[in-house]
Amino acid sequence: MSSGEITGIAVIGGGTMGVGIAYVAALAGMAVAVVEPDAGRAEGMRRTIDEAVTSAIGRGKLDQASGDALAGRITRVAVVEDLAEGLALVVESIPERLDLKLDVLARCAARRPRLLASNTSALSIDRLAEAVTDPMTFLGMHFFNPVWSIKLVELVRGTATSDNALTEACAFVEALGKDSLTVRDVPGFATSRLDLIASLEAMRMLESGVASAEDIDRAAVLAYRHPVGPLRLSDIVGLDVRLDIARTLEAAHGDRFAPPQILIDMVAAGKLGAKSGHGFFAWPDPSRKEA
Numbered sequence: 171m172s173s174g175e176i177t178g179i180a181v182i183g184g185g186t187m188g189v190g191i192a193y194v195a196a197l198a199g200m201a202v203a204v205v206e207p208d209a210g211r212a213e214g215m216r217r218t219i220d221e222a223v224t225s226a227i228g229r230g231k232l233d234q235a236s237g238d239a240l241a242g243r244i245t246r247v248a249v250v251e252d253l254a255e256g257l258a259l260v261v262e263s264i265p266e267r268l269d270l271k272l273d274v275l276a277r278c279a280a281r282r283p284r285l286l287a288s289n290t291s292a293l294s295i296d297r298l299a300e301a302v303t304d305p306m307t308f309l310g311m312h313f314f315n316p317v318w319s320i321k322l323v324e325l326v327r328g329t330a331t332s333d334n335a336l337t338e339a340c341a342f343v344e345a346l347g348k349d350s351l352t353v354r355d356v357p358g359f360a361t362s363r364l365d366l367i368a369s370l371e372a373m374r375m376l377e378s379g380v381a382s383a384e385d386i387d388r389a390a391v392l393a394y395r396h397p398v399g400p401l402r403l404s405d406i407v408g409l410d411v412r413l414d415i416a417r418t419l420e421a422a423h424g425d426r427f428a429p430p431q432i433l434i435d436m437v438a439a440g441k442l443g444a445k446s447g448h449g450f451f452a453w454p455d456p457s458r459k460e461a
Contacts, residue, residue, distance in 0.1 A: 179259040180205060180283070182250065182274055184215035186408070186445070187289055188263040190317025193222055194346050196243040197318075203253055204246050212246045219244060222318065250277040257281065259342060261311055263289040266414040268297070275308075276301040285338050287311035291362045292415045295328035295355040305330035309339055312359065315406055324361050325352045357422030358415070365403075366415055370430060372400040376450070377432040383450045401450040405443030413437050 181192045184206030192202045192215075206212045223237040232240065247253060253260070260283040262274055271288060278286055279302040286308045288298050299305035310326025323343045327336055336352065343350040353360045372386050380386070387399020404412050412433060419427035436442075436449065443449030 178203065178254065178257050179261070180253050180257055180278075182260065182262040182278060183264040184208075184211050184246065185263070187313060187315060187317065189215045189218050190315065191261055191263060191289070191313055192244050193219060193240075194317055194348075196240045198346050200243065200345075202244045203257075204244060205248070205250050205253065206246055207248050215246065250274065250281065253278075253281045255281050257283045259283060259285045259287065259338075261287045261289055263313075266290060266293060266411060266418070268293060271298055272301040279303045279308075283307075285309075285335055285342075287339065289313055290326075291411075292358050292418045294357065295326050295331070299328050299330060306332040307335050309335055310355070310359070311339060311343075312361065314361070321348045322361070323348050323350045324359055325350050326355055326359050327352055328355050358419045358427075362415060363419065363423075363427075365400075366412070366419060366427065369400040369404045369412060370416060370427065370433075373404070373430045373432050376401065377430055405449035405451055405453065407443070408445055409433060409441065409443045409449055410437050 178201045179195055180203045181188045181195075182205045184204050188204060188206070192204050195202045204215065206215060219241055223232065223241050226232040227234060227237045260278045260281065262271060262278060264270055264274055271290065271293065275286070275288065275298055284307065286302060288295065288310055289312060290298065290310055291312055295308070295310045299308050302308045305328060309328060309331045310324070312324035312326060314320040314322060325336065325339050325343070340350050351360070358366065372390075375381065375386055376383055381389070383401045387401050390396040390399045398406070413429050416427055416429040416433070420429070440446060441448045444453040447453050447455060
């Protein structure tokens with residue numbers, strides 16, 4: 171599956187991850203339909219795409235014509251049932267709630283895409299596959315935030331995922347100019363477990379007064395050359411998302427993934443990170459930045 175062979179793909183969900191996936195696919199020359207039922211989020215998605223294109227033009231990554239063409243390759247539809255049948259790929263990228271994903275994946279499968287993927291970062295691919303009509307064509311396709319910057323995509327092979335589906339998924343990732351790794355379907359896969367354990371420990375350090383959020387993050391950046399610290403990254407990912415994943419992995423792997431009280435309390439207070447404007451750090455007005 172090269173970019174030249176991909177006549178159209180769809181992304182389900184116009185939030186932070188969905189808009190990032192749509193952008194990099196359009197950058198690779200693909201036509202992308204984004205399913206986003208909420209008109210306000212759809213407007214935010216379009217604003218984010220326009221801002222990303224403007225930034226790329228300003229940095230010399232795109233010229234004006236290429237930027238306009240990229241934006242024009244992304245369209246919004248309101249419901250899954252409005253998608254064309256037989257698309258090359260549909261990527262589900264909605265919140266990490268099993269009931270929501272099962273419902274949406276079943277509806278996506280009814281559109282008979284050649285390849286169907288979930289951008290889940292922790293839920294079982296085999297469990298999600300129960301919702302689809304042909305689990306041989308289904309797998310996990312875990313992108314990382316920000317999608318346009320991070321070159322890795324983690325492919326998660328379920329028990330029924332065919333060799334052909336995995337080959338096509340690898341080719342799609344390559345067409346995006348990214349690298350893939352393949353893991354088997356275990357809770358948290360590889361990257362989510364590594365990422366989350368560091369983030370939870372940073373939260374516990376902050377909770378117990380070891381150091382400030384700024385200094386904990388500086389330690390990770392300066393000592394270990396991480397591009398961003400674990401607390402700032404948690405804000406970017408979304409503290410509600412962190413909490414959902416922590417609870418999933420705690421159930422699967424035990425107390426080492428138990429969410430610290432500071433995370434539970436911040437989510438309960440609506441401090442969700444960048445998307446809300448408040449988290450471990452202060453963020454710009456989310457009404458202008460959040461897709």
